[in-house]
Structure formats: C-alpha cells, structure tokens
Amino acid sequence: MVAVERSWEPTVGLARQRALYSGEIWPLYKIFIVKLLLAIPTLGFYNFWAAAKERRYHLANLALDGDPFEWTGTGGELAIGFLKAAAFLLLLAVPGIVLTFLGNPLGSALAQGLPLVAIFLLGPAAAYWGLRYRLSRTRWRGIRGGMVGSGLAYALRAHGWSLVMPFTLFQAVPFRSIDLARYRISRMRFGTAPFEFSGSVRAVFGAWLAAWLLLAGMLLGLVALAPAVVTGLEGAGMIAAVGLGIVGLILLETLGGLLLLVYAIVVYRHTLNSTSVAGISFGTEATVLGIIGMMLLQILLVGATFGLARPVATHLNWRYFAQRLTVTGELDAAIRQSKLKGPGSGEGLLEAGDIGVL
C-alpha cells in the first residue's frame, strides 16, 4: 500500500506564522443554491441548517499550525435559539396588541416599541451570548472554546458607558472600546486556558481624537458659517447656498461614517494584536486601507449581482481575514479540555434583531 502523506506543520513554535484558509468558491455556491431552493418550501427555516453548514465549511478550511478548526454547532441549535427569541419578542408585543384591539391608540406604539426597546437594551448581552455560543462550538485540536461571565452584566456595563458618554463630550469612546474588549476577552477560554488582553487606550486614542476633531470642526464650521453666508445672499444666491449646505451635510455624514469606520478598524486591529491565549499571541496583517477596500469590493460585488455573488464575497472575506491572521509563541502543554457547559441553543436574539430567516 502506498500511503499518501500530508505534510503536517510542526507544532506551534516561536516563529510567527500565518493562518491558512483553503476554502473555495464552488462549495459555498452549492450551499447557497440549496438554501435558495429550500427557502420557500421550508418557509425559510432551512437557512439555519445552511448557515451551520457554511460555518462548518469555513472553519474546517481554516488551519493554524497545520491543524484545522472544527465547527460543531448545528442548524437545530440556531433554529431553537431563533424561535426562543421570536417567542420572547412576540410575548413582549402582546400587551400592545391587546390594547390596540381595545381601541387604545397607545397600543400600536407599545406593540412596536416594547420589542425594539428590549432589542436595544439586550443588544450587548445578545452579542456576548452569541460570542459564548460560537466559542463553545469551535474546536482546535479537539479542545473547545468557552466563555465565563454574564451577558447581562456586560450589557449593563456597555449601557453605563453610553450614559456617561455625553458628559465627556464623547472623549470616553476609546475608554469604552478598550474596557469592553478587556471584559469580553478576559472571559474567553480555550480549554482551561483564559484569553488575555493587553490592549491600552493610548493605542486607539489618537485615532478617536483625530476623528472627533475632524467631525467637531466640520460641524462647528458648518453651523458658524451657514447663517453668515445665507444672510448675505438673496434669491438665486441663497438657493445656491442652501444647496451647498445640503451637499455639505451629506459630505459630513459620509466622511463621518468613514472616520468612525477607520476608528472601528483601528480598534479591531489593536484588539486582535493585544490578545493572547496559552502562550500564543494573535496578530493581524490586515491594514486599515485593505479592510476598507475589502468591504467596498464586497458591497460592489453583492450589489452589482443582486446578491448572486454573495458566496464570492463571503469567500473573499474569509480568505482576506484568515490569511492575515498571525500567531506567535509556544503553546502551553498544560491546557486541558474545557469543563464549561456551553449554551444549549444559539444566537437567538442576535439573529432576531438582525436580519431574520429570510
């Protein structure tokens, strides 16, 4: 018998190495097409199984140090999590529905509003629970991830930061970003090993200050200049000034969005570069411009093909981020299997508040 050898990489050593993504486009299209075909006969419920299959594929094709990841989550878990969240939100709408049928004009607002308020308040908790579910269903070398701590405490912390934000003229944003990242990451586990976060506000403060100064400057400029320009003009000149003002506002919004995106990417990079577990430090070679380019490319691809190129976009996204993920260090041999019991169902509220089944 001739055995075909696959050359396994040596165990993680001190040298820095990149993650490897070996996924292809066609298998994603197979999942995509089956999902489209089964969307109507299953009222969209097959999507959960398609999502689980897709994640299984991505993670099976992502390898660190020659060893692939494994996704063990199932469509059933996603479906049950979703149904739980949908039932919860419908239940919240019941008082409002009863009131509307009794002719109370406040009922409609209550039926629409209460679930939205709940989604807003529980949003950070949902993100936390979603992360815990994902970690508990991800394995590498047979070892499970996990997460300790409380999602509700995390939500409280996140909203607490939001409450003090206006009093700091939004200078607390980078403090919030780093504090929440530390809270999350230090509660993540790989087997028995806790993740560690060594990030600092200093590393992202500059990016925030630049964005803040530019935005505040433009806003102030617009507010200060507008009356002076408009009062000095009549007729057509005034219309032109108002038009310019509107163009200015749109520019401000676009530029503002871009500045906030740049800040978010700076935080993402710093967070990943400051995370380590069991002697292994993570890092990313993805650049701010590269990530923005990648996002634009995906938006264009999906938009231009009315969504038909979504598998291509997903593939490019995974390849881009996975192949720029780096690890350095030596894996601690004392790691044992996780004893944490993961959640029974997955990502319900995250899904319900986001896009749903269709």
Next chain:
Amino acid sequence: MIAPGIPARFYDGETAAAHEARLHASHGQLWIKAPDGGTLARWPLGEVEPSGDWDGRGPFALASRSSPDARVLVATREGLAELRRMMPELQRAQGARRRRGATIVLGGAFAAALAVFFVFEVAPSWLGPLVPPSWLEPVGNATIDLLAADHPLCADGPGRQALQDLANRLAASRGHEDEIRVDILETSDVNAFAVPGDRIVVLQGLIRKADPDELAGVLAHEVGHVIERHAHESVVRGLGVQALLQIMTGGAGLDVAAVAAAVVQLSYSRAAEEEADRRAVEMLRSQGLRTAGLKRFFTRLEKLEGELGALKWLSTHPASRERALAIPDETGGREGFSKAQWLAIRSACG
C-alpha cells in the same frame, strides 16, 4: 511487510497535543497507533462516525460516540478511500448521517406546511368565536382606511342609507342586534366586502353592473358573513399570518394596520362562502324578497369569467357555477329596493 496503516492525525480530546498516527482496523476496533507502534486509542468500529461534512479535499474528521471530544483526521481522499475499504461500517454511518439531513429538510417542510394549515384553517375556526366583538372595530376601521386609500368612500346620502336599511332589515330577521354600517366605495371593481366590526363595503362597480335584485342578493350574502361572524375568523387568520411573517422576517411587533392588511388580502373559506349563501337565501325569503337575483348574478359571473378571465369577485369568491346551482330560482317575491331607492343608489356617488 506489514501495511503501515493509514496516516492520520489524532487529538485525544483531553490535551491540545496533536499526535501523528496510523490507523488499522481489526478485532472490531479502529486502532489509532503512534509511529513507534504504541496504541494512542482504540474505538469500537460501530461507534465511529464522520464529524463534519467531508466535502472538499479534506482533511476528513472522525469521531467516536464513546469519546466525543477526541478526533482522528485523515489527511487525503486516498486515505479516506483506504479507510472505507478497511471499515465498511463507515459507509453505514455516513448513510445514517445523510438520512438525518434529509429527514431534517423533509421535517422542516412538513412542519412549515402544518404551520400554514394551522394558521389558515384550524386556528380561525377554533379561536374566531373567542374574539370579543369590540376588538373587531379597530381592525374594521383600519381595513376601511386601506380600502379607501386609493378610492374615496362616497358621501353619505339616501342611496347609502337604502343599502344600509335593507342590510339591517335582513340581519334583524335572523336576530342580529348590532347595527350594520354599509359604505359605498368609488371604484369600478365589481365586488363587495364584509369587514370586521359589522361593516359592509359595496363597490360602485357592482352597483353599475347589477340590477336591483342582484344587488339585494349580493348584499344579503355579505350580511350572511356579518351575522355568522366570519370576520372574527378572518381577523384571527390575519393575526396568524402576521405572526408567521414576523417570525420569518425576524421583525418585532404586530399592530392593527398589519392585521387589517392581511384581512384585505385573504378571502373567506369556501365553507364560509357557502354558509353566507344559505343565510342570504333564508333572509331574503323571510323578508318576502326574490332569491333569483343572487342566482342570476352568479350565473352572469360565470359567463363573464369565460369572457373576461379572472374578475375580482371571482378571485375572492370561487366556484360561482356551483353556488348558482345551490340557490333557488324564486322570482315570486318583491324587489329589495323601491324605484326611488334604486335611483338614489345608482346615483350615490354622483
């Protein structure tokens, strides 16, 4: 020479170590051996199953039910083929896995069909009678608002009043106590609706196309819906459809306008239509009116259907031929409206 076994990678499920391994099958066990010949683990062949989908180029992961955290990875397709030859049990495990996948898809489709059947057919007839009448008023108002969004309601006048008087006389003959409100909608469609909250909307197109007997017959049919509380069922159906849509789109919140939209879209069940026909005949007779008009209307619709294709009435009120046959052709009674009333009805929308 002894076969070296299939090259593989082994994770023990306890530590994060990755072991080089060789796989052999013998004595009902899958032997996972280190290159030096030491046994890393052995799994009963019947408990070995694929872990993951096994599409693509590999590696292909195996798990054992007896030690769920451990994994064996076979690197290549060739290795997997060799493993399949070595342990036919794997084929069965894979087949079971595929069947499970198919069961989920079929089960999902069946559950979805069941949910739709429940929402459209079962829930309305069970829960409909439990809906208090006072709940229907806001839905009815919202439904009228929707119907009147593109075409205005005609102004109040003797024509509208004549229709409403006849509707209430017919309803009273069956002991219906609440006042029925009838409105005329300015549109050329040939149709009439019973709306939740004891309301009826007659479209101007019906008044233009029908003669007095036919109009009285159709009105009696809609009164039949009102007194049998079919609107209760349609509100429950509308609620169910909306709840289903909310769940599918992941949206939150339900309100009366959404339910009303569903009420406008959905027609009554065929059983409800036939019941309304029977009540219409009974009520017309009890008032000494001819039933021939309703019969003639359905017969005419059937012919129109042949000429024009799908008329609006036909799309919401199916099988007009059978229904015409079920209605007695009584020409002996009085007309539903006086000459003056009919003139007023014809000119109700100016």
